[in-house]
Amino acid sequence: MLKKVSLICLILLMAGIAAWAGGRGEQAETGTVYLRFYYPVGVAGDHARIMEGMVRDFNASQDEVFVEAIFSGGYRETMERAQTAYLSGNAPEVAVLDAPATYDLIEMGAIVPLDQYIEAEGGDAYISRFLDGFMEIARLEGQTWSIPFQRSTPLFYYNKDHFRAAGLDPDAPPRNWDEVAQYSSVLADHFGNDGRWPIQIPINFWLLKPMVLQAGGTLESDDGRSVSIDTAEMREAFGYMLDLVDQGYMAPIRQWAPSVSDFIAGSVSMLYNSTGSLGHIERSADFDVGTGFLPTQQRQVVIEGGGNFFIFDTDERRQQAAWEFVTWMTNAENAARWSIESGYVAVREDSYSLPEYEQHVERNPNAITAFNQLQSVEVERNFMTYQQAQLAELLNEVKEDILGGANIDTTLREAQSRADTILARFQR
Amino acid sequence: MKVRRLIPYLYVLPAFVFLFLFTYYPAGFALFRSFFHWNTSFIQPEFAGLFNYRQLLQSRRFWQVVSNTVIYSLSFIGASTILALFLAVQINKIKRAGSFYKATFFYPTMIPMAAAAMIWMFMYLPDYGLINAYLRRYGMSSVNWLNDRNIALFSVTMVGIWKYTGYYMLLFLAGLRNVPDELMDAAMIEGANGRQRLFKIILPLISSHLFFILIIAIINALEAVDQIYIMTQGGPSNSTNLIVYFIYQQGFRFWDMGTASALTAMLIVSLLLIVSFLFATLGKKVYYEV
Known part of the structure; x- marks a missing residue:
């Protein structure tokens, strides 16, 4: 009797595992693309809450891509986590990392250049909306490797x-x-x-x-x-x-x-x-x-300083989905929202003319100091080496x-x- | 009959397989990989001979870490075992409320090291921390506990001592139960003084406990990393960087697995040497019979 019961249990278990594995395989081919997104919090404050809120809104805004936001500590810890995950074959699809990590990420072969996606988005017309001072660190040897996000001075x-x-x-x-x-x-x-x-x-x-x-x-x-x-x-x-x-x-x-x-x-x-x-x-x-x-x-x-969006080398479908997510997070409204709630400099010029941003600056004159600093003094890139x-x-x-x-x-x-x-x- | 003799082997097999997979295999693998370049430039490991070892032995930083670790270990092991023995002997004499004191002293051991480190960080804060508040109240000047490179190592050592002394004390107390009252009474009648009683009677009788405490104290000292990670990240000026944190730094922060493997191999070998040396010398003198 006992033998029979355990045999049945075993069979059910095996069937369950097979079904689960099959189900996952199928899901990867069509339907929602699931992305893991590592992000750091590099300064004091409740930025994780703000980030979770934005990612939730992105997930609610469409049903093709689902992003799981994974808080990963400070900049250093997030980089450690991302590179270890990548080198052990389990990279996140997308991450915000300290921009000066770019040389090391390229050397490892972890990230993909974004030029073809930018081209599809409108090329220069698209990229020129980002503040100049923030693009320098993203461009190396003629290619663009990241998109500015939580930028600061x-x-x-x-x-x-x-x-x-x-x-x-x-x-x-x-x-x-x-x-x-x-x-x-x-x-x-x-x-x-x-x-x-x-x-x-x-x-x-x-x-x-x-x-x-x-x-x-x-x-x-x-x-x-x-x-x-x-x-x-x-x-x-x-x-x-x-x-x-x-x-x-x-x-x-x-x-x-x-x-x-x-x-x-x-x-x-x-x-x-x-x-x-x-x-x-x-x-x-x-x-x-x-x-x-x-x-x-x-x-x-x-x-300048702060974090950029990097897209990891996975497959075309997931890279494309990650790009959708990145463009959504850095569109004029969301760049403004992130800046208003966190205090980071809004990375796009068109954010500054939005009515909600103008009101925000009116209420908080300090919010514009960093932007003014970027406009009125020379800007060099963050400390970046191998x-x-x-x-x-x-x-x-x-x-x-x-x-x-x-x-x-x-x-x-x-x-x-x-x-x-x-x-x-x-x-x- | 034959099967019976096999059964114990079968029973230890799962534990053995587990230990092999998760302890001996990784240790051997680290030893093997320590002879390879394996970092962000060499994603695929490439044979490097003794390169990693040579680089380490030539770097001042490595020797600073070794010296930090030796200083930390000696002061931690010395202070915590002596303090634990002292407390145990005193508590053993207490006739009332002994368990209250035992529980009180043992309590820090139950707090996870990460939480303990947070508590101590608050106590060590330079301007509004608990310790400096007391110092100032009694007219002394504040000390920058974690940001002064001459003091920081002492400050993190205190955390280790605070955390483990209660545990060692409890082990000593168990040992003191083995010291028969008649023997102590006889010694008193014969006129042995406190020092003689400690060195001639108590210590020999609890030598098996002492030996065990020494071994785990060495291990606790060399594996110290949680409080370093949380409190100082090895700073200031690398003055609190201990060997395990250094391995973590090389391996995961700088992703230089070759160097991290070489360090791991050196740590494993030196632990093995220390422990076998202790077993060969002190271990022979330990008295196990009661």
């Missing part, structure tokens, strides 16, 4: 209430490095140094590169195969930060995410951070938030070393030789 935040209390003009943030030091001294005199700091520049290569450019230098070559760390301009950038630390205006080492919490808590009066943090800061701060261009030095220049993750980490470490008190000459020399070793296999 470094932005200067300041606490207007603190400025008023200390007798500084709340509508005139510091414009250059010297003024940052002056303002810091005024703020320090007024507030003292009891767990409060006039300024914070968190540890991040993304804030280091614009300072090197502002001092008149370059950081990496266009082809991403070499990096210049041991330079006079790098010393100048560190000179600026070390002065702030030595004067007691800045905590030597503070990480990215806590620096935003410090600013919101009012323990820091001026902050270097990303446009992407704007939404979160404005919602959370109980004081008057001011934003300005990044204070400059010799050269009026800033870099082995980008490793070199970015190296730069962060250099910053921690030097601001933590290590000898600047030996640190830069050693970092340079480590960078050369990392890039050795990419020399041609």
